[in-house]
Amino acid sequence: MGIIELQHVNVDFPDKKREVVHAVHDVNLTIEKGDIYGVVGFSGAGKSTLVRTINLLQKPSGGNIKVNGTDFIKDGKQVISNKDLQLARRKIGMIFQNFNLLNEITVVENVAFALKHSGLKDNEVEEKSLKLLELVDLKEKAEFYPAQLSGGQQQRVAIARALANEPDILISDEATSALDPQNTQQILDLLKKLKDELNLTIVLITHEMSAVKKICDKVAVMQQGEIIEKGNLRDVVLHPKNTLTKSFVGGSLEVINTLKSLNLSNLNDEEAIYQLIYSVANVTKTIIIDLYREIGVEASMLYGNVELLDDEPIGTLLVLVKGDNEKQQQTVQFLEKEQVAVTRLNEKGDLYE
Amino acid sequence: MSSWFNKVFPNVINLGWTGDTGWASSIYQTLFMTFWSAIFGGILGIVFGVILVLTKENGVKPNKFWFNLCDKIVSIFRAIPFIILLAFIAPVTQIIAGTQIGMNAALVPLSLGVFPFYARQVQVALESVDQGKIEAAQSLGATTWDIIFNVYLNEARSELARVSTVTIISLIGLTAMAGAIGSGGLGNTAISYGYQRFNNDVTFVATLLVVILIFIVQIIGDFLAKHLNHQNR
Ligand SMILES: Nc1ncnc2c1ncn2[C@@H]1O[C@H](COP(=O)(O)OP(=O)(O)OP(=O)(O)O)[C@@H](O)[C@H]1O
Ligand SMILES: [Mg+2]
Numbered sequence: 001m002g003i004i005e006l007q008h009v010n011v012d013f014p015d016k017k018r019e020v021v022h023a024v025h026d027v028n029l030t031i032e033k034g035d036i037y038g039v040v041g042f043s044g045a046g047k048s049t050l051v052r053t054i055n056l057l058q059k060p061s062g063g064n065i066k067v068n069g070t071d072f073i074k075d076g077k078q079v080i081s082n083k084d085l086q087l088a089r090r091k092i093g094m095i096f097q098n099f100n101l102l103n104e105i106t107v108v109e110n111v112a113f114a115l116k117h118s119g120l121k122d123n124e125v126e127e128k129s130l131k132l133l134e135l136v137d138l139k140e141k142a143e144f145y146p147a148q149l150s151g152g153q154q155q156r157v158a159i160a161r162a163l164a165n166e167p168d169i170l171i172s173d174e175a176t177s178a179l180d181p182q183n184t185q186q187i188l189d190l191l192k193k194l195k196d197e198l199n200l201t202i203v204l205i206t207h208e209m210s211a212v213k214k215i216c217d218k219v220a221v222m223q224q225g226e227i228i229e230k231g232n233l234r235d236v237v238l239h240p241k242n243t244l245t246k247s248f249v250g251g252s253l254e255v256i257n258t259l260k261s262l263n264l265s266n267l268n269d270e271e272a273i274y275q276l277i278y279s280v281a282n283v284t285k286t287i288i289i290d291l292y293r294e295i296g297v298e299a300s301m302l303y304g305n306v307e308l309l310d311d312e313p314i315g316t317l318l319v320l321v322k323g324d325n326e327k328q329q330q331t332v333q334f335l336e337k338e339q340v341a342v343t344r345l346n347e348k349g350d351l352y353e
Numbered sequence: 354m355s356s357w358f359n360k361v362f363p364n365v366i367n368l369g370w371t372g373d374t375g376w377a378s379s380i381y382q383t384l385f386m387t388f389w390s391a392i393f394g395g396i397l398g399i400v401f402g403v404i405l406v407l408t409k410e411n412g413v414k415p416n417k418f419w420f421n422l423c424d425k426i427v428s429i430f431r432a433i434p435f436i437i438l439l440a441f442i443a444p445v446t447q448i449i450a451g452t453q454i455g456m457n458a459a460l461v462p463l464s465l466g467v468f469p470f471y472a473r474q475v476q477v478a479l480e481s482v483d484q485g486k487i488e489a490a491q492s493l494g495a496t497t498w499d500i501i502f503n504v505y506l507n508e509a510r511s512e513l514a515r516v517s518t519v520t521i522i523s524l525i526g527l528t529a530m531a532g533a534i535g536s537g538g539l540g541n542t543a544i545s546y547g548y549q550r551f552n553n554d555v556t557f558v559a560t561l562l563v564v565i566l567i568f569i570v571q572i573i574g575d576f577l578a579k580h581l582n583h584q585n586r
Contacts, residue, residue: 171492
């Protein structure tokens with residue numbers, strides 16, 4: 001029994017030309033209590049639409065939705081009263097890309113707004129709001145207006161506000177997308193810390209795989225409204241089944257940026273770029289040399305990186321391999337035998353077709 | 354000084370300060386009409402503006418019937434020229450105010466004349482509130498009343514101050530026309546005692562007073578709009 005259970009969820013939008021956009025199509029997803037569950041995919045994949053069905057900001061056109069043991073939607077029909085939904089929503093925090101703070105009230109008033117129906121007295125609300133701001137390390141900014149804070153600070157206020165009613169679930173929809181790398185890291189660390197301290201379940205939507213690798217323990221990959229792959233982060237990263245997933249798990253942005261800056265001209269028939277992902281512990285350090293010895297191809301390194309995934313070092317390599325078609329096939333077979341996830345890319349870092 | 358004034362503005366002095374035709378009376382009448390019709394028309398306008406924003410297709414409480422009803426009422430009243438509205442709703446005025454002429458009677462057409470204009474301005478001001486803020490409030494379990502007062506009206510308050518200023522200024526213009534039903538006021542003074550009696554000095558002073566009044570409203574409005582805004586500073 002998951003804390004969030006989505007079964008056969010569909011969301012259709014009417015299009016201008018009387019056609020229907022299937023923004024979310026037959027999605028099944030169970031999120032267990034205590035998970036930090038990443039949802040990744042390119043822009044327009046349907047990530048936001050999907051997670052917004054969890055607190056019914058988006059009403060689905062079909063399927064079942066059950067959160068925290070309460071049925072929200074059964075067979076596409078809302079089975080929770082609007083009043084109860086209001087109460088249930090207070091136990092599902094949500095943060096957004098644009099922070100969405102109220103700009104005409106102070107930081108502490110923003111947090112207090114979430115506590116309006118908590119039954120607490122005014123001074124208790126104030127006290128609790130300040131405590132929440134302390135949790136996100138912003139107590140000294142309590143009397144500021146949101147516009148006077150940096151993006152990272154505003155997002156921390158939004159986190160304090162989302163946690164005010166002690167929710168069990170926190171949904172983060174691209175919460176770090178508007179932030180620079182430093183602030184992104186800070187917010188991700190904060191989420192991880194809060195998850196442990198407050199016993200949260202976190203759903204983290206992003207188009208950045210690196211954010212998922214930093215804090216998630218499970219991940220679902222979305223494409224055109226469907227979940228094409230899901231599971232433990234380690235399994236998905238090391239053994240991706242779907243080709244899109246394969247390109248995604250490499251930390252795509254850095255890889256793409258590296259390739260762009262290398263400015264490779266069109267490759268000839270005898271050259272191919274591969275992205276290799278592997279658990280450093282399981283793979284002999286000499287695969288590139290082995291490749292030359294066993295198959296006789298030269299592999300030049302374009303990019304290399306090692307990241308910790310739950311304390312396990314995971315390597316990402318980008319190599320340019322020279323050799324004819326047969327050699328190329330042998331290369332892939334050899335690497336796969338060595339437990340390396342191999343994805344062929346083109347010179348722009350996209351999937352090779 | 355006063356002898357110079359007597360010479361250049363003889364009729365202005367003749368009208369006197371107090372009394373039915375006095376300047377104090379007409380200033381008071383203009384302020385009275387502007388104030389109370391701003392209150393009544395303002396409340397109507399805010400109510401209609403809020404309903405329009407809440408019940409629209411992607412609103413917080415989508416409802417085609419209420420949206421269309423309010424939308425049509427606002428559109429129809431906006432389409433009626435004020436001077437025609439004065440005559441057109443005279444029977445209604447009779448019922449509400451007990452008379453068809455005078456300052457109190459003028460409040461009915463003034464309020465009804467200004468509210469559709471204001472309702473549209475309120476609608477636009479409220480729609481400028483980022484949809485994301487509404488969603489964030491909903492995700493916190495906010496009630497519809499919370500969303501109306503804490504999100505829509507409060508987040509748009511600077512914009513509301515601005516459109517209210519515009520509305521009050523056009524309302525001062527309407528009070529001048531209300532002179533047609535014997536409402537008194539500076540507009541009435543300018544027309545009845547100035548223009549129609551060829552007393553150009555009276556017309557001039559009455560106009561000047563209206564302009565000063567509008568300036569004062571504008572200055573207060575600008576001040577409020579600026580000081581109620583904490584969005585991007
Ligand atoms: N209210 C709406 N009306 C019509 N179409 C919509 C609506 N909301 C989303 N869509 C469509 O549904 C699809 C999925 O959108 P969604 O916002 O869920 O994508 P996303 O994965 O969150 O993308 P991004 O990374 O850009 O935020 C898109 O094709 C979008 O155009
Ligand atoms: Mg999105």
